[in-house]
Amino acid sequence: MAEPAEHKLSRRERQIMDVLYQRQRASVAEIRESLASPPSYSAVRALLRILEEKGHIRHAEKDLRYVYFPTVSGRRVRRAALRHLVETFFDGSAAQTVATLLDPSTARMSESELDRISELIAKARKGGA
Secondary structure, three states: OOOOOHHHOOOOHHHHHHHHHHHHOOOOHHHHHHOOOOOHHHHHHHHHHHHHHHOEEEEEEEEEEEEEEEOHHHHHHHHHHHHHHHHOOOOOOOOHHHHHHHOOOOOOOOOOHHHHHHHHHHHHHOOOO
């Protein structure tokens, strides 16, 4: 299932969204301060306008400046990104995704992380009860 074009984000758009999720609300200047190798003020404003047109953010006026905030929860965005990753790289298979995450040659998981994963699997087997 392809992601609608209005939901796809460029690298810079994702970086801006990350800043907004961390801060909850931010001005253009605050967003620029938080970006590595920030683009110009005008470029950030243009990206914010695009994100607003795509429905990812809104703005409010505060003290004669615009303050931007996300309109979609971080949890929803993470789920969509994970769904896209699983479909793109693992043929839609949750099992292949988890196997890759658990591969000891690429991942080092703590005992507590492994215990938490075991608990989640047990819960899923019981139907999420």
